[in-house]
Amino acid sequence: MAERDYYEILGISRTASQDEIQRAYRRLARRYHPDVNKDPEAEERFKDITEAYNVLRDPETRRRYDAFGPEFRQVPPDVDPETWAGARRARAGAGRAGAGGGWSAGFGSFGDIDLEDLFGGWFTGGRGFGPVRGPDQEAELVLSVEEAYRGGRRSIMIPRASGSRRYDVTIPPGVTEGQRIRLAGQGGQGIDGGPPGDLYLIVRLASHPRYxxxxxxxxxxxxxxxxxxxxxxxxxxxxxxxxxxxxxxxxxxxxxxxxxxxxxxxxxxxxxxxxxxxxxxxxxxxxxxxxxxxxxxxxxxxxxxxxxxx
Structure with a gap:
């Protein structure tokens, strides 16, 4: 995923309240939803808006995004934000020094920071942070009002990098617009043996002739x-x-x-x-x-x- 600032996508400040986040999402969704905006770029814009909203509306997910930026899904849960920021600066500095030939110690040390001691071997062999959980992924699940009301089973096809894949989904009765249905372990693949992430289906209610x-x-x-x-x-x-x-x-x-x-x-x-x-x-x-x-x-x-x- 390209580095996109979710606050900029929604047009809000980084100190925005939950109510402001919701209002911004509703305003933009009404403008760019594919059902009302037939511009070819509207659908992609709507996906960006939905992704930003789903991250920022959840206080815990928003906290991790604020702390780790676009990489927040890949960062292990027990990593301290300041430690992570220091490691990124060290890696960036190492890359610059290595390119210029001014530093040959590899990732073992950088200035006063001993990365091997700091991260307990995570940088050994240039593997990054060792086993890292895969990223969570999202896809839309369009339901009729009747399906949302009664719930049930639904078979859906979702495009993946390796080809489309079929999922059998249990829809809880009473799901609403924007609600997320979690498919555990069906997200992106982990790194260095890490577990896969989860796949979240974002509920969208189709327009209805009656309701x-x-x-x-x-x-x-x-x-x-x-x-x-x-x-x-x-x-x-x-x-x-x-x-x-x-x-x-x-x-x-x-x-x-x-x-x-x-x-x-x-x-x-x-x-x-x-x-x-x-x-x-x-x-x-x-x-x-x-x-x-x-x-x-x-x-x-x-x-x-x-x-x-x-």
Whole structure:
């Protein structure tokens, strides 16, 4: 991976709060998501944005990134940041000195730093830090709202350097946009006998003809006839978990949200999200003579003025 500054990618300072990181990601994701931006470069930009967000949103991962930079995934967990920085400076200095012929002691010493003593033989033979765990890797997993709701098994193909590979993935019920599913040991290969890293599948929810998703909450349009909205009624609403009934109070207007508690996306821990049915009052495109007569009678009888604000 080329050295890219995750803070610059998100357009935030290195002291940004978690809320600022999330806001920056949402703003950029809305702009560069391939579903809304058809520019050929948008997809790669969106991947960079997602990668930066996934690193910086986790406090522990962010701490390691701040300490070790782009190499944070390759650094053993027990290495002190100052020690690592000193080793990098020593290696860089050794390379410069060796190129100029001014230092021939190899990696055994550098100035007042004895690397062999400092790192317990990790530099022996020029092997770097000895057995090093492989890097974690990421790929996107696009799910429908129904798949995210119910979970289950899914077989996916992921391009790898050695060729595409098939994975059988268990999807937990109630996964949400941006959630990561970990496939242990399926990431990059280790160095000098080190274990492989992990593969993280980043959940992306595909656009849906019915549902709009906000976290675990779902939104759907609820078309009503004028008399249903005026008189009140009970109507069926499709949810990912099956049909539910929603009560429409008398005098309901377009734009009102009727909540079905717990009918959104499930949660493995805590409460499920809610489903909000947004009222859209629909009128007939064509009227029969009798319907027209009744509408005209209502218009002549009613004192209701929808443009009166008080």
């Amino acid at each position: 709009r998703v906000d976290g675990r909450d779902l939104y759907v349009d609820l078309p009503l006839a004028p008399w249903e909205a005026a008189l009140g009624t009970t109507v069926p609403v499709e949810t990912p978990g099956g049909e539910a009934k929603v009560r429409v109070p008398p005098g309901t207007s377009t734009g009102r949200r009727l909540r079905l508690r717990g009918r959104g996306l499930r949660s493995p821990r805590g409460e499920a999200g809610d489903l909000y049915a947004e009222v859209k009052i629909a009128v007939p495109a064509e009227l029969t003579p009798e319907e027209r007569r009744l509408w005209e009678e209502l218009a002549a009888t009613s004192a209701f003025d929808p443009r009166r604000t008080s």
